[in-house]
Structure formats: structure tokens, C-alpha cells
Amino acid sequence: MNKNTLETPQEEGLEPQVVVLRVSNMFVINYNYLVIDHINSTSIIVDPAWDLERIEQAIEVSNTTLKGVLLTHSHFDHLHLAKPLAEKHNCPIWMSQEEIAISGYDAPQLQPIDETPIWVESLKIVPLLTPGHTAGSMCYMIGNNLFSGDTLFIEGCGLCNDVKAAHHMYESLNKIKAYVNETTRIFPGHKYARSPGEQFATVLQNNIYLQFSNKEDFAAYRLRKGQNHAKFFEFY
Numbered sequence: 001m002n003k004n005t006l007e008t009p010q011e012e013g014l015e016p017q018v019v020v021l022r023v024s025n026m027f028v029i030n031y032n033y034l035v036i037d038h039i040n041s042t043s044i045i046v047d048p049a050w051d052l053e054r055i056e057q058a059i060e061v062s063n064t065t066l067k068g069v070l071l072t073h074s075h076f077d078h079l080h081l082a083k084p085l086a087e088k089h090n091c092p093i094w095m096s097q098e099e100i101a102i103s104g105y106d107a108p109q110l111q112p113i114d115e116t117p118i119w120v121e122s123l124k125i126v127p128l129l130t131p132g133h134t135a136g137s138m139c140y141m142i143g144n145n146l147f148s149g150d151t152l153f154i155e156g157c158g159l160c161n162d163v164k165a166a167h168h169m170y171e172s173l174n175k176i177k178a179y180v181n182e183t184t185r186i187f188p189g190h191k192y193a194r195s196p197g198e199q200f201a202t203v204l205q206n207n208i209y210l211q212f213s214n215k216e217d218f219a220a221y222r223l224r225k226g227q228n229h230a231k232f233f234e235f236y
């Protein structure tokens with residue numbers, strides 16, 4: 001039995017609707033996700049950035065109350081609109097305690113989290129600590145959807161600063177492999193050619209970073225020459 005297969009419907013949580021929002025600021029393009037529980041008319045937003053009007057419009061159209069802001073990590077293009085949204089909707093901002101410690105990020109609504117699941121009405125959010133891109137990066141499993149930030153992309157994985165970080169990334173990708181199902185849909189913070197929402201079975205076949213069997217080879221490949229933050233400009 002997969003670790004993500006739990007015993008009772010109540011423990012599994014609700015299968016939500018995921019609204020994909022492509023937002024941009026100059027050359028930086030991010031994917032935000034509004035995760036909707038239609039039964040309780042509630043929603044949460046993942047990594048909101050760049051376009052407050054668009055996000056507010058999506059919340060309004062969904063006819064839900066925003067109940068929280070989930071942050072995968074502390075880079076500016078992922079938390080840009082967390083504070084104004086949390087303030088307006090009077091809801092928490094969740095980020096890992098490790099990421100808060102390394103970034104110094106602060107907000108009145110900020111709630112440090114560990115891997116204890118968070119329940120928002122019938123919506124179960126399972127945080128997975130996945131260091132590598134940053135030391136406190138988290139992915140979030142909600143229903144059969146993984147919100148993977150800059151840890152796992154459809155065709156790649158997030159940049160790592162050094163060998164130690166790359167080793168952590170290798171372990172984090174293995175943790176994801178062990179946790180998700182073949183049918184889990186992957187929703188990353190950025191994309192290259194393929195669209196967010198692909199099933200993990202397809203990602204597993206096509207993503208070279210999921211093919212390594214030891215952390216040394218993985219780190220050598222992840223840290224190869226020519227891989228730097230200029231890569232951001234290839235996201236679309």
C-alpha cells in the first residue's frame with residue numbers, strides 16, 4: 001500500500017479543484033494555484049505572486065473564502081503577495097519553520113509548520129519537507145495533487161547552490177518518489193514546455209533528475225556548468 005493511501009475517507013480528505021494561474025513580472029513567470037473545496041466553499045492559495053487583481057478575481061469567481069496562504073519557500077517570486085492576501089482575508093501564511101529561520105521572513109499572520117498535516121475544513125494539506133533548492137523548502141500534498149514549488153518541475157528540478165544542497169535535493173526527490181502515486185498530479189512553481197498538472201508516472205519517465213541512483217552523480221549533473229539563475233528566463 002502506498003504511504004499516501006490512508007485508511008478512511010475522513011483521513012484522506014477531500015479531492016479539491018485546482019485552478020492554475022499563470023502570473024508574470026517582466027521575465028519571471030510563476031504558477032500560482034487556487035485549491036478549492038467546493039463543499040465547504042473554502043480555498044487556499046499556493047505561492048501567490050505578481051498579480052493581485054487576477055488572484056482576487058479567481059477567489060471571487062470560485063465563490064469561496066480564502067482560508068490560507070501556503071508557501072513552498074521564501075524566494076520573492078513565491079511569497080510576493082502572501083502578506084496583502086493574508087491581511088485582506090484574515091488568514092494564516094504557512095511556511096516551514098526551517099525556511100522561516102534561514103530567510104528571516106516575518107508577517108503578522110505567519111505560522112511556522114512542520115510535517116504535521118493541516119486541516120482546512122475537509123481539505124487535508126500534507127507538508128513534505130524537501131530541502132535542496134533552499135534548506136527549508138516544502139512540497140504540499142492536497143488530495144492527489146503535489147504542489148512542488150521549485151523542488152520538482154515537470155522536466156527538471158530546482159537549482160542548488162552547492163554539493164550539500166544537491167545531495168539534499170537528491171534525497172528530497174527520492175522522498176517524493178516514495179510518497180506520491182503514479183496518478184498524482186504535479187503542480188510546480190515554474191514550467192518549461194510541459195504544462196502543470198501532469199501525472200507523476202509521466203514525470204518519472206521524462207524527468208532526467210529522477211533517473212539517478214546515487215547522490216554523487218546527481219550532484220555532479222545538477223551542478224554542471226551553465227546552470228545558474230539565468231535559467232529563470234527560460235521559464236514560460
Ligand SMILES: [Fe+2]
Pocket residue numbers: 073075133150
Ligand atoms: Fe526559488
